[in-house]
Amino acid sequence: MHNIGLMGFGTVGTGVYEIINNKKGNFHKNFPNTTITKILVQNLNKDRKVICDKSILTNQADDLLNDSNIHTLIFNMGGLEPSFSYMQKAILKGKNIITANKAVVAPNLKFLTDLANKHNVHFLYEASTGGGIPIIGPLKKQLHINEVTHISGILNGTCNYILSKMFSSDSSFADTLKDAQDLGFAEADPTDDVDAYDTSRKIGILSSIAYKTPIDLNHVSTRGIRSISAVDVEFLKSKNATLKLLGISALENDHYAIMAEPVVVSNSNNLSLVDDAFNQVNFHGSLIQDLSFKGLGAGQFPTANAIVCDLMDILSASDNFHTDFSNDNIKHDSSILSFSYYVRFTLKDEYIDNNFLNIIGQSFDEPFELLHEGSNYYIKTSIKTRDHISELVNKLSEYCSSYFYAALLDSNLAVI
Amino acid sequence: MHNIGLMGFGTVGTGVYEIINNKKGNFHKNFPNTTITKILVQNLNKDRKVICDKSILTNQADDLLNDSNIHTLIFNMGGLEPSFSYMQKAILKGKNIITANKAVVAPNLKFLTDLANKHNVHFLYEASTGGGIPIIGPLKKQLHINEVTHISGILNGTCNYILSKMFSSDSSFADTLKDAQDLGFAEADPTDDVDAYDTSRKIGILSSIAYKTPIDLNHVSTRGIRSISAVDVEFLKSKNATLKLLGISALENDHYAIMAEPVVVSNSNNLSLVDDAFNQVNFHGSLIQDLSFKGLGAGQFPTANAIVCDLMDILSASDNFHTDFSNDNIKHDSSILSFSYYVRFTLKDEYIDNNFLNIIGQSFDEPFELLHEGSNYYIKTSIKTRDHISELVNKLSEYCSSYFYAALLDSNLAVI
Numbered sequence: 142m143h144n145i146g147l148m149g150f151g152t153v154g155t156g157v158y159e160i161i162n163n164k165k166g167n168f169h170k171n172f173p174n175t176t177i178t179k180i181l182v183q184n185l186n187k188d189r190k191v192i193c194d195k196s197i198l199t200n201q202a203d204d205l206l207n208d209s210n211i212h213t214l215i216f217n218m219g220g221l222e223p224s225f226s227y228m229q230k231a232i233l234k235g236k237n238i239i240t241a242n243k244a245v246v247a248p249n250l251k252f253l254t255d256l257a258n259k260h261n262v263h264f265l266y267e268a269s270t271g272g273g274i275p276i277i278g279p280l281k282k283q284l285h286i287n288e289v290t291h292i293s294g295i296l297n298g299t300c301n302y303i304l305s306k307m308f309s310s311d312s313s314f315a316d317t318l319k320d321a322q323d324l325g326f327a328e329a330d331p332t333d334d335v336d337a338y339d340t341s342r343k344i345g346i347l348s349s350i351a352y353k354t355p356i357d358l359n360h361v362s363t364r365g366i367r368s369i370s371a372v373d374v375e376f377l378k379s380k381n382a383t384l385k386l387l388g389i390s391a392l393e394n395d396h397y398a399i400m401a402e403p404v405v406v407s408n409s410n411n412l413s414l415v416d417d418a419f420n421q422v423n424f425h426g427s428l429i430q431d432l433s434f435k436g437l438g439a440g441q442f443p444t445a446n447a448i449v450c451d452l453m454d455i456l457s458a459s460d461n462f463h464t465d466f467s468n469d470n471i472k473h474d475s476s477i478l479s480f481s482y483y484v485r486f487t488l489k490d491e492y493i494d495n496n497f498l499n500i501i502g503q504s505f506d507e508p509f510e511l512l513h514e515g516s517n518y519y520i521k522t523s524i525k526t527r528d529h530i531s532e533l534v535n536k537l538s539e540y541c542s543s544y545f546y547a548a549l550l551d552s553n554l555a556v557i
Numbered sequence: 558m559h560n561i562g563l564m565g566f567g568t569v570g571t572g573v574y575e576i577i578n579n580k581k582g583n584f585h586k587n588f589p590n591t592t593i594t595k596i597l598v599q600n601l602n603k604d605r606k607v608i609c610d611k612s613i614l615t616n617q618a619d620d621l622l623n624d625s626n627i628h629t630l631i632f633n634m635g636g637l638e639p640s641f642s643y644m645q646k647a648i649l650k651g652k653n654i655i656t657a658n659k660a661v662v663a664p665n666l667k668f669l670t671d672l673a674n675k676h677n678v679h680f681l682y683e684a685s686t687g688g689g690i691p692i693i694g695p696l697k698k699q700l701h702i703n704e705v706t707h708i709s710g711i712l713n714g715t716c717n718y719i720l721s722k723m724f725s726s727d728s729s730f731a732d733t734l735k736d737a738q739d740l741g742f743a744e745a746d747p748t749d750d751v752d753a754y755d756t757s758r759k760i761g762i763l764s765s766i767a768y769k770t771p772i773d774l775n776h777v778s779t780r781g782i783r784s785i786s787a788v789d790v791e792f793l794k795s796k797n798a799t800l801k802l803l804g805i806s807a808l809e810n811d812h813y814a815i816m817a818e819p820v821v822v823s824n825s826n827n828l829s830l831v832d833d834a835f836n837q838v839n840f841h842g843s844l845i846q847d848l849s850f851k852g853l854g855a856g857q858f859p860t861a862n863a864i865v866c867d868l869m870d871i872l873s874a875s876d877n878f879h880t881d882f883s884n885d886n887i888k889h890d891s892s893i894l895s896f897s898y899y900v901r902f903t904l905k906d907e908y909i910d911n912n913f914l915n916i917i918g919q920s921f922d923e924p925f926e927l928l929h930e931g932s933n934y935y936i937k938t939s940i941k942t943r944d945h946i947s948e949l950v951n952k953l954s955e956y957c958s959s960y961f962y963a964a965l966l967d968s969n970l971a972v973i
Contacts, residue, residue, distance in 0.1 A: 160702065166844050171701045273845050275695055283691075285587045286576065286865050411830040411851070419847075428582050428858040429689050431835075433851040435827070442844040449702050453878075461873035 143172070143456060146205035146236075147180040148227060149217035150198070153241060153268070154180070155191045156445030157215055161452075163192060165442075168449055172456050179205050181218075206230050213263075213455060215448055216240035225249060232256050232264070239451040241268035241444055247342035251355035251466040263460050265451035270343040271296065273443025274436035275450060276422045280350055281462040287426030289351040292390040293550075294422035295415045296343040296401075298438035299334035300366055300386040302326045304403075305416045308383050313371050326418070336365035337386060341401035344388025348399050351424065352392050353468035360473040362400040362527050368545045369403060372517055373485055380556045381408045384547060385415070389478060396474035400527065403547045405483045407554050476526045480548035483556050484520040484534060492540045500540065504533055510557035516542075521549070521557045559588070559872060562621035562652075563596040564643060565633035566614070569657060569684070570596070571607045572861030573631055577868075579608060584865055588872050595621045597634075622646050629679075629871060631864055632656035641665060648672050648680070655867040657684035657860055663758035667771035667882040679876050681867035686759040687712060689859025690852035691866060692838045696766055697878040703842030705767040708806040709966075710838035711831045712759040712817075714854040715750035716782055716802040718742045720819075721832045724799050729787050742834070752781035753802060757817035760804025764815050767840065768808050769884035776889040778816040778943050784961045785819060788933055789901055796972045797824045800963060801831070805894060812890035816943065819963045821899045823970050892942045896964035899972050900936040900950060908956045916956065920949055926973035932958075937965070937973045 145161065147154045159165040162177050169175075182198050205211060206227060214231045216238065218224045225245045228238050238257065240246060246253070246269045257264035267277045271294070283289065295301050299321065306317045318335065321327035333339045341363040349356045366386055377384060385406050390399040406413045411433070415421045420438030425431050437443040454460040488497055493516050501511070507523040522530065527548075534546050549556065561577065563570050575581040578593050585591075598614050621627055622643060630647045632654065634640045641661045644654050654673065656662060662669070662685045673680035683693045687710070699705065711717050715737065722733045734751065737743035749755045757779040765772045782802055793800060801822050806815040822829045827849070831837045836854030841847050853859040870876040904913055909932050917927070923939040938946065943964075950962050965972065 160844065166702050167700065167704065168702045274848065275699075279691055279695065282866065282869070283862075284583065285869055286582050286584045286862055288583065409830065411827045414825065414827040414830065426862070428576065429862040430853050430856070430859055431851075432690065433849070435847075435849040435851075437846050440846070443846050446699075446702055446842070446845040450698065453698070453701055457877035459875040459877045461875045462869075 143175045143213065144178040144211045145175065145452070146208065146211040146214045147177055147217065148202070148205065148214055148224070150180050150182045150189070151217060152441045153444045153448070154215070154217040155189070156441040157217070157448050158191055158193060160445055160449050172453070175452070175456060178211060179208060181205055202227055206234060211236060213237040213239060213452065216242055218242065220244055228253060229256065232260050232262055235260060235262060237263040237455050239265045239448055241266070241448060243269040243339065243342040243346060247345045248358055250346060250349050254464055254466065263455050265454065265460060266346070267451045268444050268447035270346050271420050271422050271434070271436070272298065272438035273440065273447050274420055274422060274434045274438070275447065276347070276434050277350065278450070278454070278462070279434070280347065280424065281464055283426050283429060284351065285462055287428050289424050289426050290392045291425040292344065292347050292351055292388070292423070294344070294388050295385055295412060295420050296388045296422070296438065297334055297340045297386055298418040298420060299327045299331065300340070301415065301419065301438070302417050303335070304366060304384055304386065307369065307374050308378060311371060311374060314367060314369055335367055337363045337401040340386055340388045344390050344399055344401055347388070347422070348390040348397065349466065350464055351390070352397055352471055353465045354471045355466055356399065357473070360399060362402060362475060364402045366403050368543065370543060370545060372487065373545050376485065376519055377405060377483070377556065382406060382554060382556060383408060383413045385412055387412070387550070391477050392471070393477050395470050396472050396477055398473070398475045398477035400478055405547050405549045405554065405556060407551055410550060412550070475528060479524050479526045481524050481552035482522040482530050482546050482548055484522060484546040485544060486518040486537060486541045487543045488516045488518070488540055489542045497540060501537065504536055512557050519557060524552060559591045559629065560594040560627050561591065561868070562624065562627040562630045563593055563633065564618070564621065564630055564640070566596050566598045566605070567633060568857045569860045569864070570631070570633040571605070572857040573633070573864050574607055574609060576861055576865050588869070591868070591872060594627060595624060597621055618643055622650060627652060629653040629655060629868065632658055634658065636660055644669060645672065648676050648678055651676060651678060653679040653871050655681045655864055657682070657864060659685040659755065659758040659762060663761045664774055666762060666765050670880055670882065679871050681870065681876060682762070683867045684860050684863035686762050687836050687838050687850070687852070688714065688854035689856065689863050690836055690838060690850045690854070691863065692763070692850050693766065694866070694870070695850070696763065696840065697880055699842050699845060700767065701878055703844050705840050705842050706808045707841040708760065708763050708767055708804070708839070710760070710804050711801055711828060711836050712804045712838070712854065713750055713756045713802055714834040714836060715743045715747065716756070717831065717835065717854070718833050719751070720782060720800055720802065723785065723790050724794060727787060727790060730783060730785055751783055753779045753817040756802055756804045760806050760815055760817055763804070763838070764806040764813065765882065766880055767806070768813055768887055769881045770887045771882055772815065773889070776815060778818060778891060780818045782819050784959065786959060786961060788903065789961050792901065792935055793821060793899070793972065798822060798970060798972060799824060799829045801828055803828070803966070807893050808887070809893050811886050812888050812893055814889070814891045814893035816894055821963050821965045821970065821972060823967055826966060828966070891944060895940050895942045897940050897968035898938040898946050898962050898964055900938060900962040901960060902934040902953060902957045903959045904932045904934070904956055905958045913956060917953065920952055928973050935973060940968060
């Protein structure tokens with residue numbers, strides 16, 4: 142008999158309940174003695190879309206945290222607090238933790254892993270990254286054989302939906318965001334998604350595991366998709382390329398760099414074919430070489446499925462590929478991730494004269510390619526560090542009504 | 558202390574030796590007490606590319622099969638026999654089996670699984686399908702939650718290399734095969750690969766696991782890539798499509814159909830971007846929805862890595878998602894996999910007149926689209942079963958010097 146408590150009963154929590162207590166899918170056949178016995182909700186009287194025994198609902202977290210008959214707590218609440226405090230308390234009480242909450246996991250991965258190890262319980266978070274894609278478990282396993290030195294991926298379904306729609310319908314960021322919000326693909330406050338904080342946390346989690354050291358999220362270069370305009374979409378489409386918000390991470394000689402930024406992807410790269418709510422994670426291992434995993438990055442049952450995968454690892458005693466965060470030699474060095482960049486400057490009316498070409502020429506000391514159409518200047522730079530490109534663009538931004546820049550995933554891509 | 562015997566010491570066996578005994582990668586740090594103690598070779602005196610203690614080589618299989626100090630045997634020998642007999646003997650002697658040998662695994666999956674279960678040992682075969690891609694383990698795990706009803710994939714690196722080259726260089730099948738043989742990407746006798754027997758075995762293995770019943774390989778519709786001509790390549794390229802040898806399998810209402818055949822894939826499908834030696838496996842689970850895994854389908858270290866993954870599951874007691882082959886209700890029904898087809902007829906000189914259009918019209922009773930260029934007739938059919946299309950094409954083949962047909966993965970693809 143294994144008793145579960147659900148901390149949160151929203152979309153994903155309801156999905157978990159359907160699988161475990163309402164016997165959706167095959168889980169109940171293989172683990173018939175597993176039951177959700179208590180559920181923390183905000184509102185006891187809210188109508189639920191799921192057939193559920195109301196007597197197991199409570200609005201008191203302590204009813205679950207102090208229940209010695211509960212073996213595993215599944216956290217589906219968003220935000221850092223109170224989830225983080227509850228998780229610590231639960232671990233101290235000897236309960237396993239499973240969570241999809243990257244806001245807690247990303248900054249506290251080592252802390253919670255160590256705490257769980259100390260108290261001999263499991264701390265698992267497959268659903269925190271890549272939604273339904275089984276990536277955390279396979280990555281941990283491969284690290285027992287391989288050094289993993291590169292990770293890249295599309296990790297945020299909301300941004301991927303918005304960018305896919307901008308490229309398929311030539312509409313603006315603002316209009317597409319509004320549509321996404323109306324359809325439920327974006328939150329009323331979309332900051333976490335469109336400003337790339339969510340992607341930053343997820344590539345941070347993957348990199349922490351792969352490089353065996355807790356990553357300081359301040360070291361993840363994070364830039365969102367708000368400044369992409371229809372002009373960029375039109376221009377890049379004509380060059381057989383697209384824009385994706387990517388998490389990218391690399392390790393070289395004990396130095397790492399990580400970014401969560403919009404990136405120009407050629408239509409011949411399979412990341413360009415990851416549409417709408419799909420996510421993809423690629424990593425490179427020293428022996429296995431290149432691996433890619435693609436699946437739904439969100440959604441009720443894909444995410445609930447990832448949570449139940451973690452639960453199965455606990456129930457079947459298969460959570461045996463422990464995470465090692467003891468690599469203390471590793472240092473941050475942003476210059477490891479250098480790219481050729483696509484830059485678009487749209488000049489303010491008062492600066493529309495040929496002089497801007499000279500100003501660009503003086504700023505971009507190294508060779509670059511340029512295309513000039515009306516007030517829009519499109520540039521492909523030589524290989525630059527992110528610090529360098531951001532300084533350059535910043536310097537020229539005073540002349541511009543708007544601008545946008547993005548790394549080229551493949552520096553050979555002919556965007557000009 | 559866990560002792561390993563290697564049955565075969567070719568490319569992959571040598572890779573396994575490098576990882577375990579020569580401490581390549583991280584495995585030895587995590588499992589320091591695991592050693593290869595005996596190796597079966599054909600020729601004791603052959604020069605080896607690996608630094609290796611010659612005293613552990615033997616040319617007598619019984620030296621390993623009868624060694625009570627060996628806990629696990631890793632089979633890298635090709636062909637059905639003597640591997641199959643050796644595996645049975647080893648299981649009876651209480652040894653775990655790990656193998657990449659799909660010629661043994663595909664027809665004997667249930668038999669060897671049952672035998673291993675009876676004798677309380679592990680029988681694992683991650684490397685038999687998809688090479689380095691971790692697919693067997695994740696599929697078994699997902700089946701504990703999901704019903705898996707669709708599988709598709711590029712499973713043979715040799716064919717994928719040949720087809721990629723035919724499409725990138727517009728060269729003929731015969732020339733490309735010869736190049737592939739010269740470069741070591743194809744065997745001197747390429748039958749197993751280019752006639753799709755290898756793909757047939759692999760989609761058979763995946764389907765047996767997914768549908769929980771041993772698949773009779775005679776039920777896998779198997780057709781290779783020999784009859785693809787440069788004419789097809791040129792025509793399909795102009796339609797933004799490509800050809801891939803796919804394994805495809807579907808389950809509907811307890812009836813299944815499986816094929817290993819060339820398929821027309823749109824350039825907007827990510828299978829079209831799986832080039833050269835890469836493999837990709839897609840499957841659909843009832844809760845997790847669509848998942849794709851891409852990686853190297855062959856190669857020394859990717860394949861050795863897959864074998865060592867199996868070994869880790871044994872060593873860490875994580876091989877807990879047992880395979881169930883008890884689904885006796887499932888029946889074969891080839892009509893479940895129906896497609897719109899691309900057909901190319903190249904007429905014999907004596908039949909080059911307009912009459913052939915009438916003959917086609919009489920044969921293809923349902924509407925079809927046709928394009929006629931010289932002696933070549935290109936047709937897109939309505940949705941047909943494989944039995945129906947093969948009967949139609951067969952009937953018309955007497956008028957043709959050559960012909961080729963392939964299912965359209967997406968029936969909406971405009972190939973005419």
